[in-house]
Amino acid sequence: MENLTYLAQIFVAVSVFFVWTFRFHNVEKEFKQFGYSILFRSLIGAAKMSLATLLVAGIWYPDLVFFPSVFMGLLMIGAQISHFKVSNPFIKKLPSLILLGLSAFIAYSTF
Numbered sequence: 694m695e696n697l698t699y700l701a702q703i704f705v706a707v708s709v710f711f712v713w714t715f716r717f718h719n720v721e722k723e724f725k726q727f728g729y730s731i732l733f734r735s736l737i738g739a740a741k742m743s744l745a746t747l748l749v750a751g752i753w754y755p756d757l758v759f760f761p762s763v764f765m766g767l768l769m770i771g772a773q774i775s776h777f778k779v780s781n782p783f784i785k786k787l788p789s790l791i792l793l794g795l796s797a798f799i800a801y802s803t804f
Contacts, residue, residue, distance in 0.1 A: 694802060695802075697802075698798070698799055698802045698803065699752050701795045701799050702748040702751060702758065702762075702799055703749065703752075705745065705762075705765060705792055705795050705799070706745035706748045708788070708792060709741045709742065709744075709745040709765075709792075710742065710745055712788075713738050713741060713742055720734065720738070724737075726779055727778065727779060729775075737768065737771075740768065741765070741768060744761040744764055744765045745765075747761040748761050748762065748799070751803075758803045759800055762796045762797075762803065763800050765792070765796045766793055766796035766797055769789045769793035769796060772789035772793075773786060773789055773790060773793065776789065
């Protein structure tokens with residue numbers, strides 16, 4: 694179970710880093726579609742990158758993992774709400790739904 698948790702932590706962190714660096718043009722487009730400000734987008738990005746970093750550090754310092762996974766899950770719930778608000782198709786909702794499930798799994802397994 695511990696190895697699955699580590700794998701989930703790495704997957705969530707790498708996914709967040711990938712989207713907020715290499716796919717940032719897509720993030721900009723989505724936040725514009727949602728009607729959110731650049732400041733809000735920047736705050737969400739900083740929060741997600743910080744939480745992702747803590748999830749990776751949690752491999753060596755397990756006490757760090759619970760709260761970042763809960764907060765990452767809350768951010769993914771916010772992403773789901775945003776996608777529903779603009780009636781995006783399921784395929785656009787799927788990545789944040791997967792990360793929400795993984796964040797819940799991580800929080801549950803480290804509680």
